[in-house]
Amino acid sequence: MPAAIRTAGLCKRFGSLTALDHLELTVPEGTVHGLLGPNGAGKTTTVRILATLITPDEGTAEVFGVDVRDDPRRVRSVIGLTGQYAAVDELLTGRENLHMIGRLFRLSKSDCRARASELLERFGLGDAADRQPKTYSGGMRRRLDVAASLMARPRLIFLDEPTTGLDPRSRMEVWRLLRELVADGTTVLLTTQYLEEADQLADSLSVIDQGRVIVSGTPDELKAQVGQDRVGITLLDPGVMERTVRILRERLGTDPVADPDKMQVHAPLPDGGTLPDLLHLLRESGIAVGDVALRRPTLDDVFLSVTGRSADHGTDRRTSGKETERP
């Protein structure tokens, strides 16, 4: 069984700009793969090549074993694309949109009707089905957009920043739909700038930067690579800070850091060290604890450690980054 997606040595240049620089990516069928990176990293270019919208300059890109350059039509018949910009017809109703897409995907008329109704209900658009998308909220439009991609039951769906610009509630809705999709066995390639989104949804991740994959693995693997969980303890009495540091060092065998301004002590929590034990020990030593926080390393930490900068850093260059990816 060939992988859903396999690229090897994929390169794409736009003028003097190198969008993809020997990108390697393999996504097994039935999994959700997150493509994570700042704007301009090459996420959208990768999706556009795999969706047969643009051709690579070098290297190969295969969808279920079929090269996108050799037989684009065949690739198109099994993929669904939800791009960054909602791809719905503003003047057709929600139902008409889905029906049109279904017919263009070669579904029979009765199939189209049934499938459109099913998706509209499932995506909570039943009441809005016969209105034009210009009356929809951003979240509803996005759901219609995703529904359109699912009309022909694609085996592979591309979601290019599906929640960018959505409010938190709409984002949760899209996440819920995605989880349902995956339960159906659909393979998903998800691009996102939101580390939390990738963490929540993806089975495996590739962090890309400047057109190459710099690290990949499961979210847990990547986080493990960055380091251990951290515990933060807020004290009520500044006088016990030094004693607390000493106790933590003895107990955990790691190096605690004191933050006198916030009256906090932070320390890496090695495997096997549990929070209740620690609290018990402090109470026995007569140290009053105001607050305790356990923080797992996030994908933000992963990004920072592999690229040397924060994932949010690219947000300022938003407009120019988009333009360079879509000349």
Next chain:
Amino acid sequence: MTSTTLTWESGTSCTQSRNALAWWCSDVWQMTLRNVRHVLRSPELVMFSLVQPVMFILLFTYVFGGAIDVGGERYAQFLLPGILVQMALYGSAAGTTIGVAAEMHEGLMDRFRSMPMSRTAVLLGRTLSEIFRNVGVAGVTVGVGLLVGFRFRGGLLPALAGLLLLLLFGYAVSWFAAYLGLSVRNPEAAQAVGGVWIFPFTLISSAFVPTGSMPGWLQAYAAHSPMTAAVNALRALFTGGPATSYVLQTVAWSVGLIAVFAPLAVRKYGSR
């Protein structure tokens, strides 16, 4: 690799049951339907399309008409074919050039291009829907024309032939307009370009004035303009007179425009 062949079939449920031509027709129909719905659901576009010919007929008949000598003929009789052809071109300029340019920047085009549908269908649907619009515009134009004194003097069949010729010419020009719309960088540029290219076509022709009053070099241009051929053909068919040569010229221009710009536009669409 037998497992591969098996898994490929799930996504497309009835590809096998219809042949490629039938699906191509279905694609074109879907795209035409979509564009016709756009026209019907844009009240301001409908108003603009229908008010414009009325305005032009009234303006030319009552403001300029008295000062233009068309050889003893009623000016309305002379004018109407010119207005009909001009309106067909305006429709293409405003509708197709600007519409296509605007649409190419929408996510929907990426969706279409990532689907197994025919690539010619998107533009065919667009241009075919122009015919639909032109029928409406021509109907209103003729109606107002009849009110201000225009008459079909050549009989019913030539009148119908003239209207069909008009639709063919308008259709051919919409392919040129589509190519133009695909060639400009953005919708703003299309606004500028779309409104400009029709002026040398419509004004420097026999549409509103007899070309005899123009300077010689301009006369030569006007005489060979496709617009002049179309206007003269319609004039001959509606009023009487030798029509064959003008009709053939118009058909030749139309076929030529389609033959050149349809493939160019389709290629441009595919390569974007």
